[in-house]
Amino acid sequence: xTAPLLSVRDLSVTFGPxxxxxxxxxxxAQGEVLGVVGESGSxxxxxxxxxxxxxxxxxxxxxxxxxxxxQEVTALPERDLQRLRGARMAMxxxxxxxxxxxxxxxxxxxxxxxxxxxxxxRRAAHAEAVKLLRLVxxxxxxxxxxxxxxxxxxxxxxxxxxxxxxxxxxRLLIADEPTTALDATVQAGILDLLRGLQxxxxxxxxxxxxxxxxxxxFADRVLVMYAGRVAETGPAAALFxxxxxxxxxxxxxxxxxxxxxxxxxxxxPGVVPSPMDFPAGCRFAPRCPHAHLECTLAPPPLVPLPDxxxxxxxxxxxxxx
Amino acid sequence: MSALxxxxxxxxxxxxxxxxxxxxVASEMAGPTAxxxxxxxxxxxxxxxxxxPDQLLGWYSALAVGDLGQSILLRQGVGAAILERLPVTxxxxxxxxxxxxxxxxxxxxxxxxxxxQGADRxxxxxxxxxxxxxxxxxxxxxxxxxxxxxxxxxxxGFVPFSQDPLGWLRFMVLPAGTLALSxxxxxxxxxxxxxxxxLCQDYVRTARAxxxxxxxxxxxxxFRNALIPVVTVAGIASGVLLGGAVVIExxxxxxxxxxxxxxxxxxxxxxxxQGGLLLTATIFVxxxxxxxxxxxxxxxxxxxxxx
Amino acid sequence: MAVAKRxxxxxxxxxxxxxxxxxLVLFALVALCGLLAAWLAPYDPLRNNFRxxxxxxxxxxxxxxxxxxxxxxxxxxxxxxxxxxxxxxxxGVTALVGGAVGALAGFARRLDGPLMRFMDAxxxxxxxxxxxxxxxxxxxxxxxxxxxxxxxYVPRTARVMxxxxxxxxxxxxxxxxxxxGASSTRVLLRHVLPNALAPLxxxxxxxxxxxxxxxxxxxxxxxxxxxxxxxxxxIISEGRDYIQEAPWISIVPGIGIALTVLGLNLMGDGLRxxxxxxxxxxxx
Numbered sequence: 001x002t003a004p005l006l007s008v009r010d011l012s013v014t015f016g017p018x019x020x021x022x023x024x025x026x027x028x029a030q031g032e033v034l035g036v037v038g039e040s041g042s043x044x045x046x047x048x049x050x051x052x053x054x055x056x057x058x059x060x061x062x063x064x065x066x067x068x069x070x071q072e073v074t075a076l077p078e079r080d081l082q083r084l085r086g087a088r089m090a091m092x093x094x095x096x097x098x099x100x101x102x103x104x105x106x107x108x109x110x111x112x113x114x115x116x117x118x119x120x121x122r123r124a125a126h127a128e129a130v131k132l133l134r135l136v137x138x139x140x141x142x143x144x145x146x147x148x149x150x151x152x153x154x155x156x157x158x159x160x161x162x163x164x165x166x167x168x169x170x171r172l173l174i175a176d177e178p179t180t181a182l183d184a185t186v187q188a189g190i191l192d193l194l195r196g197l198q199x200x201x202x203x204x205x206x207x208x209x210x211x212x213x214x215x216x217x218f219a220d221r222v223l224v225m226y227a228g229r230v231a232e233t234g235p236a237a238a239l240f241x242x243x244x245x246x247x248x249x250x251x252x253x254x255x256x257x258x259x260x261x262x263x264x265x266x267x268x269p270g271v272v273p274s275p276m277d278f279p280a281g282c283r284f285a286p287r288c289p290h291a292h293l294e295c296t297l298a299p300p301p302l303v304p305l306p307d308x309x310x311x312x313x314x315x316x317x318x319x320x321x
Numbered sequence: 322m323s324a325l326x327x328x329x330x331x332x333x334x335x336x337x338x339x340x341x342x343x344x345x346v347a348s349e350m351a352g353p354t355a356x357x358x359x360x361x362x363x364x365x366x367x368x369x370x371x372x373x374p375d376q377l378l379g380w381y382s383a384l385a386v387g388d389l390g391q392s393i394l395l396r397q398g399v400g401a402a403i404l405e406r407l408p409v410t411x412x413x414x415x416x417x418x419x420x421x422x423x424x425x426x427x428x429x430x431x432x433x434x435x436x437x438q439g440a441d442r443x444x445x446x447x448x449x450x451x452x453x454x455x456x457x458x459x460x461x462x463x464x465x466x467x468x469x470x471x472x473x474x475x476x477x478g479f480v481p482f483s484q485d486p487l488g489w490l491r492f493m494v495l496p497a498g499t500l501a502l503s504x505x506x507x508x509x510x511x512x513x514x515x516x517x518x519x520l521c522q523d524y525v526r527t528a529r530a531x532x533x534x535x536x537x538x539x540x541x542x543x544f545r546n547a548l549i550p551v552v553t554v555a556g557i558a559s560g561v562l563l564g565g566a567v568v569i570e571x572x573x574x575x576x577x578x579x580x581x582x583x584x585x586x587x588x589x590x591x592x593x594x595q596g597g598l599l600l601t602a603t604i605f606v607x608x609x610x611x612x613x614x615x616x617x618x619x620x621x622x623x624x625x626x627x628x
Numbered sequence: 629m630a631v632a633k634r635x636x637x638x639x640x641x642x643x644x645x646x647x648x649x650x651x652l653v654l655f656a657l658v659a660l661c662g663l664l665a666a667w668l669a670p671y672d673p674l675r676n677n678f679r680x681x682x683x684x685x686x687x688x689x690x691x692x693x694x695x696x697x698x699x700x701x702x703x704x705x706x707x708x709x710x711x712x713x714x715x716x717x718x719x720g721v722t723a724l725v726g727g728a729v730g731a732l733a734g735f736a737r738r739l740d741g742p743l744m745r746f747m748d749a750x751x752x753x754x755x756x757x758x759x760x761x762x763x764x765x766x767x768x769x770x771x772x773x774x775x776x777x778x779x780x781y782v783p784r785t786a787r788v789m790x791x792x793x794x795x796x797x798x799x800x801x802x803x804x805x806x807x808x809g810a811s812s813t814r815v816l817l818r819h820v821l822p823n824a825l826a827p828l829x830x831x832x833x834x835x836x837x838x839x840x841x842x843x844x845x846x847x848x849x850x851x852x853x854x855x856x857x858x859x860x861x862x863i864i865s866e867g868r869d870y871i872q873e874a875p876w877i878s879i880v881p882g883i884g885i886a887l888t889v890l891g892l893n894l895m896g897d898g899l900r901x902x903x904x905x906x907x908x909x910x911x912x
Contacts, residue, residue: 052530078535085532091530099523100527102524102621103621113531113533116531148622161527331749453837453890454886454889455845455861457845457848458844458882458886462878464871465871564754564755564758567754567756571849583760586849594765598753602749602752605753
C-alpha cells in the first residue's frame with residue numbers, strides 16, 4: 001500500500017482551556033472519499049479547519065499532527081500554508097449564501113485563485129473561470145461569470161464555491177456540510193456533481209456531514225465522531241451493515257426511512273455535552289443504553305474488529321480480551 | 322432624507338434668520354451713525370418695509386432665477402461673491418475629507434487587525450484625542466510650531482491651484498490636515514468596528530481557504546465590505562467639515578466662503594449670511610445624494626435593487 | 629421597572645470600565661476647577677496689570693499673563709466655568725426638546741414625517757455654522773449662545789430618541805400594556821421613555837462635548853458671551869496676535885477645552901458600553 005494522501009495522528013485542538021478535539025487519528029488515501037459524521041458539536045468542523053490551518057481565533061493544535069503529501073500542515077508557517085490552501089487542499093463550506101464575497105463578481109472570486117496559485121494573467125484567469133463555471137454546470141456561464149453572488153440561486157452559489165475549490169485541481173477537497181443549507185432537490189444535484197468531479201479528477205474528499213444518507217451515498221469509508229473523539233470507523237458498507245458502537249447504532253436508527261410504517265421520527269435522547277463538561281470516561285455513556293459503571297472511569301480505546309471496522313466501546317474491549 | 326422638502330425648509334430657514342434679529346435689522350446693519358434717509362433706503366433694498374409674506378415671495382421668486390440678493394457692503398451680488406470664493410472652501414473641504422478618509426480608514430484597519438493589542442489601543446486613543454481637540458486651536462498651535470518656529474510652511478494665505486499647484490498644496494496642507502483630524506478619528510472608529518464585524522464573516526474565511534495572502538484578505542475581501550458603512554458616514558462628515566472650514570479659513574486667512582460669512586456676520590451683512598447658509602446646506606444635501614449613488618456603486622446588492 | 633432593576637449592575641459595570649473611569653477623573657478635575665474657580669484662581673481674571681504684561685509662565689503667574697497683564701490661569705479657570713455652564717445647559721435643553729420631539733415622532737406616526745423633515749432641514753446646515761449664524765443674529769450673550777447651540781444640536785438628540793422609542797415600541801410589554809387598555813400617553817410615559825433613555829443619556833454626553841467645542845468656536849469668533857466674561861475661545865482669540873511673543877495665552881485654554889471634551893467623550897464611550905450591550909458588541 002502506498003503512503004496515504006492525508007494522515008492525521010493524535011490530533012488535539014483546544015480553545016482556551018477547552019479541549020474540543022482529542023487524539024483524533026485517521027488516514028485518507030489518494031482518491032478516497034471519507035465521510036465524517038456526528039452531531040453538531042462532535043468536532044467535525046474543527047478537524048477540517050485544523051487541517052486547513054483555519055482555526056478561528058483562540059483555537060490551537062496542542063498535540064498530534066496532520067500530514068498532507070509528506071508535509072506536516074499543522075506545523076507549517078502561515079506563508080507556506082497559503083501556498084497549499086486553494087492549490088493542494090481546498091475547502092467548501094456549509095453556507096453558500098454567506099461564503100461568497102457580496103461585493104466581488106463570481107468570476108473574480110474564481111479568477112483570483114488562478115492568478116494567485118497558477119500565475120495566470122487577468123484575461124486568462126477570466127477565461128478559465130468561465131470554463132470552471134461550465135464545469136460545475138452553471139448555465140450560461142459566460143454571462144454568469146460577471147454576476148454578483150446575490151444574483152445567483154443557493155445551488156448555483158454552492159456550484160460557484162465548488163468551482164473556486166477545484167480551480168487548481170487540489171489533491172484533497174474538504175467539504176463541510178456542502179448540502180445542508182440547500183433544498184432537497186438541489187442537494188441531490190450538488191452531490192451528483194461532487195461525485196462526478198471526484199471521479200474525474202481522482203481527488204480525495206473529506207466529506208463532513210451529519211446526514212448519514214449522504215455518507216452512504218458517497219463515501220468509501222466512514223469516521224463517526226462523538227464529542228471530540230472517534231467513536232467508530234470503517235468501510236462504509238461494513239459499518240452501515242453492522243454498526244458496532246452504540247452511538248453509530250443510535251444514529252442509524254434515527255434516520256427516517258421511506259419504507260415501512262411511519263412511527264414518528266426517532267431521535268437519540270439527550271444532547272452532545274458541551275466541551276466545558278465532557279464526562280470522564282466514555283463521553284457517550286450518559287446517553288448510552290448499555291452504559292455501566294466502568295464506562296465512566298476511563299475513555300475506551302479504539303478496538304480493531306473484523307471487516308476493517310474499529311470501535312471505541314468497552315463492550316468490544318471485553319469481547320476482544 | 323428626501324431632498325426636495327428638506328431643501329424647501331432649508332431655504333425658508335435661511336431666509337428666516339433675519340426675523341430672529343431682535344430690534345430693527347436695518348438700524349443694526351447701518352450702525353448708529355446712519356441718517357433716517359439711509360435707513361429708509363436700506364429697508365427698501367432689503368424689502369423690510371413689506372409684510373412678511375411679500376418678503377418670502379420676493380426671496381423665492383429671486384431664488385427661482387438663481388438670485389441670492391445683493392451684498393450690502395461688497396456692492397456685489399451674493400451669488401457672485403460666494404461663487405468667487407467657493408473653490409477655496411470646496412478644495413479645503415475635499416482635501417480634508419480625503420486626508421480623513423485615507424488616514425482614518427488605514428488607522429481603523431490597523432486597529433481591527435491588531436484588535437486588543439497595543440497598536441489597537443494606540444490607534445483608538447489617537448482617534449479619540451483627534452475628535453476631542455478644538456480644531457481652530459490645533460490649527461493655531463500647528464501654525465505656531467510648523468510655520469512660525471520651524472518655518473516649514475507659510476503662516477497663511479492662498480495661491481489658486483491653477484496658478485501654482487505646489488504652492489497651493491503648501492498653503493492648504495496645514496489647514497486641511499487640521500480640519501481633517503476630528504473626522505479622521507471618527508472614520509478610524511467606524512472602520513475598526515466595521516472591519517471587526519466583516520472579519521468574522523464566512524467570505525473572509527473562504528478567501529483564506531483559497532490561499533489568498535493576508536493583505537489581499539484584509540485589503541480586498543474585508544475592506545471593500547467594511548467601506549460601505551464608512552462611506553455613509555462620509556456624507557455627514559462632509560457637512561461637519563464644511564462647517565469646520567468656516568472657522569479654519571479664519572485661522573489660516575484663506576479667502577473662502579467661510580471668511581466671507583464670518584465677515585458678513587461681523588458687519589451684519591444679512592443677505593450674505595442668508596445666501597451662505599442656503600448654499601452650504603444645499604451643498605450638504607447634494608453631497609449626500611452623491612453618497613447614496615456611491616453607496617450603490619460599492620454595494621452591488623443595492624445596485625441591483627435588492628436589499 | 630426594567631431600568632430600576634438594571635441600575636446597580638450598570639453602575640458597577642460603569643466604574644469597572646477603564647475609559648469611563650479615566651473620563652470621569654478628567655471631567656471631574658475640570659468640573660472642580662470650574663466650580664471652584666473663585667477659590668482656586670490666584671488673581672482676579674478681569675484685573676489689568678500693566679506692569680506684568682505678556683509675562684511668561686513662572687513663579688508669579690504659573691501660566692503667564694496676556695497683553696493686559698491678566699493672569700491666564702485665572703482666566704482659564706473662569707472660562708472653563710462658562711464653557712461647562714453652557715455645555716451643560718445645551719445638553720439639558722436638547723435633551724428636553726429633542727427628547728420630546730423624538731418621542732413624539734417615534735410614537736405618533738402622523739407627526740413623524742413633518743417633525744423629522746424639520747429636523748433633517750436643521751441638520752442640513754453644518755451645526756457649527758448654524759450656531760454661529762444664530763448666535764450672531766440673536767446677539768452675543770450667554771443665553772443666546774445656549775439657544776443657538778441648542779437649536780444646532782437638537783436634531784441629533786431627536787433622532788436618537790426617536791430610534792430608541794421605535795425599538796422599544798415593538799417590545800412585547802408595550803404591546804401588552806396597550807392590549808390591556810393603557811392609554812397611549814401612559815404607555816409612552818411609563819414604559820417606553822424609561823427604556824429609550826439609555827441611548828439618550830449616551831447621546832447627551834456626546835452633545836455636551838460637542839457643545840463645549842462649538843461654544844469655543846463661537847467665543848473665538850466673537851459671537852459667544854461678550855467681554856469682559858472670560859471664555860476659553862475668547863482667550864485663544866486674544867492670544868492669536870501674540871502667538872509669537874506669548875504662545876501660552878492661546879495654548880493654555882485650548883488644553884482646558886481638550887481635557888473637558890476628552891473626559892466627556894471617554895465617559896460617553898463608557899456609558900455606551902455599559903448601558904447598551906448591543907452597541908458594545910457592534911461598535912467596540
